[in-house]
Amino acid sequence: MTSDWQARRATPARPGEPLAIVGLAELDPDGLDDVVVDVARFGIPPMQARSMNRMQLLMLEAARLCLADAGHPERPLPAERTDVVTGLCFALDRQHANAVRIELPRYAREVERAARAAGATPDRAARAAAELRERLAPRLGGSPHDRVGEMASTIPARIAAAFKLRGRTLAVESAEATSFVALAHAVDQLRAEASDAVLVLAGQRRESPFVAEALAAKGRFGPGGGRASAGAGGAERAPGSGAAPRPGETSDHPVVEGVGAVLLKRLSTAVRDGDRVYATVLDCTLRHDPRPGTFRHSHSVALRQEAAADSLRAAGAEPDTVQYVVCAGSSVPREAAAEREALARLHAGRAPGAVVLGTGDGRAFAHAGLASVSRVARGLREGRYPGPPVGDAEPVEVPFRRARAGEAWVARPGAPRRAVVHGSSLTGTFCHLVLEEHRGPGPAGPRARSRSGPRAVPVAVVGLGGRFAGAPDAAGFWRVVGSGRTRIGPVPDHVLDRDLYHCPGSLSLTHSYTDQGGHVPVPADPPDDLAVLPLRYAAMDGAQRLALDVAAELFAGRRAPTGRGVVAVGTTLGLTKERRAHTDLFLAGLEDTVAALPALDGLSALRKKKLLERLRERTGDSAAEPSPALLDGCLASGVAALLANEYGLGAVPLAVEAACASSLAALDVAVGALRSGTADFAVAGGVELACTTRDMVLCSALGLLSHSRNAPFDAAADGFTPGDGCGLFLLKRYEDARRDGDTVHGVIRAVGASNDAKSLIAPDVAGQVRAMQRAFAQVDFEPCTVDYLEAHGTGTKVGDRVEIAAAARLYAGGPRAGALRIGSAKSFFGHTFAAAGSAGLLRTLLALRAGTLPPNTLLRTLNPALGLAAIPAEIATRAEPWPRPPGRPRRAAVSSFGTGGINYHVLVEEDQTRHARHEKGSGPR
Incomplete structure (x- = not known):
């Protein structure tokens, strides 16, 4: 340093x-x-x-x-x-509508089975299922752009x-x-x-009546509140949906x-x-x-x-x-x-009367x-x-x-x-x-920007943890990388019902053409060091459970940080738990529609009653009273809030979504809070369970997924493979970490961000270059001194070519001592969406610590159109030693790009003071 x-x-x-x-x-x-x-x-x-x-x-x-x-x-x-x-x-609303649309084939199959069990002929039962799908199709819509439009x-x-x-x-x-x-x-x-x-x-x-029910369970519903059935999307406005009162009609609704x-x-x-x-x-x-336990307002005066x-x-x-x-x-x-x-x-x-009191509306x-x-x-x-x-x-x-x-x-x-x-x-x-109020002109005039301002303050990574496919923790993650073998494979049947949703070679709105993914099982029990009631744990979203487990690794063997902090977690705003709960409400409201299907006209009232009872048994009874913990599992910020509350952190929790760059966007928020002095510590990272029927179908509809497996920079690259995962990092200002004697896994020197302001889907060289330039504007070293680039590496020919072209604009200048090494974690674990940046950062930090340049896998034939020689750069398929350059630390960059033209570029370097004490680094122990 x-x-x-x-x-x-x-x-x-x-x-x-x-x-x-x-x-x-x-x-x-x-x-x-x-x-x-x-x-x-x-x-x-x-x-x-x-x-x-x-x-x-x-x-x-x-x-x-x-x-x-x-x-x-x-x-x-x-x-x-x-x-x-x-x-x-x-x-x-579109998240709800898409979730219902993709769940409908499963429900229609249960209608067919229930109809046959109630005495309908196989032909009539099949017709009933088809009629239900046809009747609901106009309400649910469907387009290749649904995945982008809902985010x-x-x-x-x-x-x-x-x-x-x-x-x-x-x-x-x-x-x-x-x-x-x-x-x-x-x-x-x-x-x-x-x-x-x-x-x-x-x-x-008011996108769903489910939210009102969940708030009611927390005591947030006034007189006259009641249960409503759900519309597909824009739920409380659908005809016959039991719509909640509109603003101005009554004041007892829990959402304004x-x-x-x-x-x-x-x-x-x-x-x-x-x-x-x-x-x-x-x-x-x-x-x-x-405060640990179910989320509730603090009463601390x-x-x-x-x-x-x-x-x-x-x-x-x-x-x-x-x-x-x-x-x-x-x-x-x-x-x-x-x-x-x-x-x-x-x-x-x-x-x-000295102070006038006004009242807003929470x-x-x-x-x-x-x-x-x-x-x-x-x-x-x-x-x-x-x-x-x-x-x-x-x-x-x-x-x-x-x-x-x-x-x-x-x-x-x-x-x-x-x-x-x-x-x-x-x-x-x-x-x-x-x-x-503003009185008079105040300060005016342009000011020269200085690199020595707060954006240049270094931030230390003093803790890390992760769980990805085949990797239960950070040590396992590094073992997978070192093995050179991908952990992408067929997802389990409970993730993708192949009879209903898998259709290889077909591009449709209702099927996935691939069954490959980097699946991570959702934890069945909370970490041993946390006292979480079973009912509350059952109400958590899978992403929340996964993040709790990774947090246990993050905080293992250390005291919880004190002072004022922030917990910023990249995730999707609209968790699976909420979409599932809304879908259950919607399907429960279809019983009258099912009973009135023309194909079932020949059934008696008694047989129809039995049909509906069996359907209820097979699809779940949504009539159960919701618990106060129900809403907790549906808040995207609940991931961060669980970490803060269960581990006693005085840290403001928030969820950050920036598409596939969400993890690095969350890191940017955390670094900004540390540099401004509003936080003394931060937890940042990302989590997403992308191996779901819903995500695989929606991404297939737009042709985003690989027909085989994620292979960044390969001549045959044809898309990404979804993966599950979570990576979390504990951050402090570097000086504070040195003062406190913390182990420093790496130092965040800069975070650059931009938007293409162009296409929502197509990558843009200029936008990516802009993010890189903004990162280097914050530091006192040149791009030619960066040894390794952890690329976004989506695995499409266009995306890979644009990313390398953008990197060449920055990294090709200056006297480079050796070729820039480029790699991507996606070939090992798949594209983990909101957690993708955390996977890349985790891989980079572990590589810095081990003094090893990480390999890529699934790379059979390098795409000759990448233009690597212009940098020059190499994409290695085997782990290589990473010698420390004379007079400076090892340096790396991490890129993450998201749908909508979102670009993030992070500059990281090793902690030289650590290596002054330990000349040889190692992977996590």
Whole structure:
């Protein structure tokens, strides 16, 4: 390590510089179904439009309105460095519809069997199954683009493509804290000068009545709540579905709808650009109260008060300068009481009525924080308190009062108007955001960016763990790599019912043409060091169980890290457990449809009753009462929350989706929090179980899968093979790790990110190069000093060729001592989707530690069109020694690219101080 960067500190480039809100948009929550979006305006082909989830259309419109509100395209917008971050909670309508569509053949088969058992002839039973499929087909749709159209991360990518924004694009989820987490990430990126503008969007819809049931089991349903049957997608709007009340009709539904957007810049940039500033964000503080067991809101008054006090201190504001406080919590009585008591303590001693109390609505989940921030920002700009808050008739305690309708917001003499928004989540997170009106020009003028800013602060990997096909832990992972033998093979029958779903050589919407995958069994029991009740463990999603097991490896033999942290896990927003629960509700609602099928007209009422009873027995009875743990298994951020809560980490949990780059996007979020000083430690990584019938069918429909096995860089490469897996990493600032005597497995020197802003599917050389350039802009070494590139290596001829061409643009320059070695973990374990980047990073860190360049497998004939000689580069099929170059550490890069033009590039190097003590490294012991 060079001494110049060891001395750097994680302080912002301009500590505490306010962030300016320069654009706002809120769609009418009572009319989300009525919003008409002109897809042609956004350059969306009709075929893709039919596969898009409704939230994608709504957020595109909100983005358009927000950018227009900020004066775009007439006013300056730094498109090259504008990020798009979306906040979403729960699965989306197209995810539900696709899950139902793919499950339907199985259900139709059970209808046929039940009909035969009830006395129908084989011909009539088969006709009944066919009639059911035909009747439901128009409701469920179906297109080759369904996999891309359903994804949460396609939303920010689509927005980036529509408006040619080439910064980061990612989707996040943290229950009711979702939009606070998105805003906090934006604050970190802007203050670190990693971005020049961030478009933050958050949205919540009632996509499935299952969510209402799961919330009811947690006590989050008011009077009049009840059970509804599910529609295919957009569930609570389907005719005859038992639709829940619409916004404005009643207030007892546990989910409130809404979609909004804000555009943020550094205040200095906004002033320089002549932007209208609604308000400035002085601080966004997040804290977590870890409590094992079922997810529930924390009732800690002390921790709430501490978070609020810390936030005001970071903003440079005293409590007595705050005039308006918004409580955007859950409205659950005990939690709301704790929220108000904490704020009352913070403002104790102030005169009666000195603080106006507003109330947001935590039932808006992903949209809760952003909705309140937007209302307050408008109020600060207009000089009026926001309109009558929810529950404004409730009595309030001293020093609070309610605002009168249309009341002017009078500033204190010589001081700006100031407000705070306070929120919380059922996973245990507290949120506190400080807003202030903008008076006068403020700081202005362009500033030179410096490589010695916070983005250059090195981050140490002090712990790692992983589980992939044939590899129960990190040591097993390295043994598999060293063996040179792939672990891809036929998936088990319970993963893919070959009679129903496997059709080799066929490209269809209902079958997979391959049965190959890198399967990992879902753990049957929790780790030995955790006391998890069987009922709760049974309610967990498979990805949550797998991550818990890997976390046990990560924390084995060490004390849980202390201080403030973040747990950022790359995963899909919309877990299998939720999709399965919605599908069960939908199928349970088909009994009347089945009984009315013309093919069954010859059956008596008694025989039809027996048919339905048998069908219920075979497909499961959805009438069982849900448990309070049911929702926990459906939250994507539940993966991270389980890690934080069960291991007692004071770390804010969030899920990150950036398609196949999700793991490295989560790493980027974690590194940003460490470098900004908002976190003292972080857990980052990714998890996904991609070997499912649903994923294999959807990916086959678009022709993405290999007909044989994943073979990156081979002349016969024809697609990827899905794989299951999870990789997790424990991170600290390098100096802190050295101080604490931690073993350092490797050092993260830089994370570069970009979006192609071009095609959602086709890879783009320029976009990948942009991510690489942004990574190297953060470090003090050249590409020619990087020895190894862990490539994305999807295994398509076009994808491989584009990736090598992009690498050549950067890595071919300068005097290279030897050929750049290139490899990919996918040939061993398959493409693990959200966990792919964690597999690549794990392989790279273990290679650095062992001093061994890892091999590739399944490579029979190297693709001659790759142009490796231009770098020069080599793709090895055998493990080779990795000698340490004179005067510098071993260095490597890890790439991960995702659908939607999402690109991440990470620069890693070994810890030289470790090798000063141990001249020879080894693999994990």
